[in-house]
Amino acid sequence: MEIPFVTEPRKDTGLYNAKVGIWLFLASEVMLFGGFFSAYILLRVGSVEGAWPMGLLNVPIGTFNTLVLIVSSVTVVLAWSALKLNQFGKYKFYQAITILCALTFIMVKSFEYRDKFTHYDVVLNNGTRVDGHLVERTDDHIVLSHPVSYPAEKGIGYRPTAIEEAKKHGHPSEEAASSDSEDHGDGHAEAHDHGHGGHGDMTIAVSDIKKMVNWGPWANTYFAIYFTMTALHALHVIGGALVIAYLWGPGAKMWKTDPERYTNRVEVSGLFWHFVDLVWIFLFPVLYLL
Amino acid sequence: MSGHTPEEIHQEVSRYLKVFGVLIIGTIVTVLASYLELPSMAPTVALALFIATIKGFFVAGYFMHLMDEKKMIYGIMGATVFFVVSLMFLTIWAMGDPPTNTIYP
Numbered sequence: 189m190e191i192p193f194v195t196e197p198r199k200d201t202g203l204y205n206a207k208v209g210i211w212l213f214l215a216s217e218v219m220l221f222g223g224f225f226s227a228y229i230l231l232r233v234g235s236v237e238g239a240w241p242m243g244l245l246n247v248p249i250g251t252f253n254t255l256v257l258i259v260s261s262v263t264v265v266l267a268w269s270a271l272k273l274n275q276f277g278k279y280k281f282y283q284a285i286t287i288l289c290a291l292t293f294i295m296v297k298s299f300e301y302r303d304k305f306t307h308y309d310v311v312l313n314n315g316t317r318v319d320g321h322l323v324e325r326t327d328d329h330i331v332l333s334h335p336v337s338y339p340a341e342k343g344i345g346y347r348p349t350a351i352e353e354a355k356k357h358g359h360p361s362e363e364a365a366s367s368d369s370e371d372h373g374d375g376h377a378e379a380h381d382h383g384h385g386g387h388g389d390m391t392i393a394v395s396d397i398k399k400m401v402n403w404g405p406w407a408n409t410y411f412a413i414y415f416t417m418t419a420l421h422a423l424h425v426i427g428g429a430l431v432i433a434y435l436w437g438p439g440a441k442m443w444k445t446d447p448e449r450y451t452n453r454v455e456v457s458g459l460f461w462h463f464v465d466l467v468w469i470f471l472f473p474v475l476y477l478l
Numbered sequence: 479m480s481g482h483t484p485e486e487i488h489q490e491v492s493r494y495l496k497v498f499g500v501l502i503i504g505t506i507v508t509v510l511a512s513y514l515e516l517p518s519m520a521p522t523v524a525l526a527l528f529i530a531t532i533k534g535f536f537v538a539g540y541f542m543h544l545m546d547e548k549k550m551i552y553g554i555m556g557a558t559v560f561f562v563v564s565l566m567f568l569t570i571w572a573m574g575d576p577p578t579n580t581i582y583p
Contacts, residue, residue, distance in 0.1 A: 222561075222565050226568070234581075239581045240581050261541055269494070462541045466537050469537065474527075477526055478526055
């Protein structure tokens with residue numbers, strides 16, 4: 189028995205099956221991300237005054253990724269339009285750009301993740317907290333590059349940056365931090381300035397370290413919600429890109445046998461892709477800018 | 479959605495490109511607005527979310543064709559919006575008694 193309304197729309201709804209299916213799926217997705225956004229709001233509001241880390245994410249990189257997703261959203265609708273105009277070559281071209289954009293987004297995101305996973309928060313025995321990129325680790329000592337130090341009670345990732353420091357000096361905290369970084373932990377830790385714009389490497393004796401954790405999702409609630417939301421979004425990007433790539437590659441055979449159904453499939457995959465873009469449009473300002 | 483004749487598709491393509499321009503401008507404005515030294519966090523958040531909502535409207539309305547969809551889709555999304563808004567109201571409702579010390583030094 190042939191399944192009805194695979195291609196032609198039902199008379200009463202005016203919709204084919206897959207269209208109803210994808211919108212119901214997107215409705216559940218809206219609820220999923222809505223739940224995480226609401227969790228984010230509560231976590232942020234509930235944090236101790238001034239303890240919520242700010243300015244730890246790279247805004248130009250986030251902006252670049254936002255633009256990449258916007259471009260991919262446009263190429264998806266242009267690809268669908270090309271199919272409607274019977275221009276299969278153009279469709280292939282536009283969707284190739286979409287797939288490249290998806291790969292670019294994931295690549296950039298993975299660099300951002302790597303940056304966080306190699307960034308360590310170190311609490312010293314003398315009550316100082318230092319964070320920086322771990323460049324060397326031995327049994328005796330560790331070396332952090334671009335260290336930023338502040339009192340431990342300020343919390344992970346404290347930056348008096350954007351608002352306070354910019355008002356005072358017009359420059360964020362790293363310089364102030366490097367001046368702090370010369371004497372830590374009973375004289376065992378010292379900063380070595382290698383002359384890169386005033387940023388130095390800091391050597392810390394293992395015996396001076398009270399606690400050490402990298403900026404992964406386990407570091408604190410901020411990183412937990414950041415990684416949960418962006419990783420969930422990245423999984424959606426990967427899933428959407430796989431479907432689009434399948435339709436672009438092996439799945440494209442259907443264009444010869446059933447072009448209308450194929451076009452519908454592309455439309456449905458496109459709707460999912462736009463949703464992925466839509467989620468990022470809200471994630472970007474919430475996580476990177478606020 | 480309608481727009482199945484070649485002329486209508488060409489019109490839509492031109493609309494897509496305009497929306498693309500709006501989204502690019504919206505992104506730039508969002509980033510620039512984050513550098514504004516507004517008196518407190520509340521207007522900063524409101525402004526960023528306002529711009530994001532406008533961008534979202536354009537994506538959903540034009541790229542996802544919600545400006546010109548069938549009633550059933552509006553029904554599905556209407557119910558979704560109702561539940562998401564309810565969820566956010568619950569969140570706002572909980573503001574008087576939020577979880578404490580979610581971030582502590």
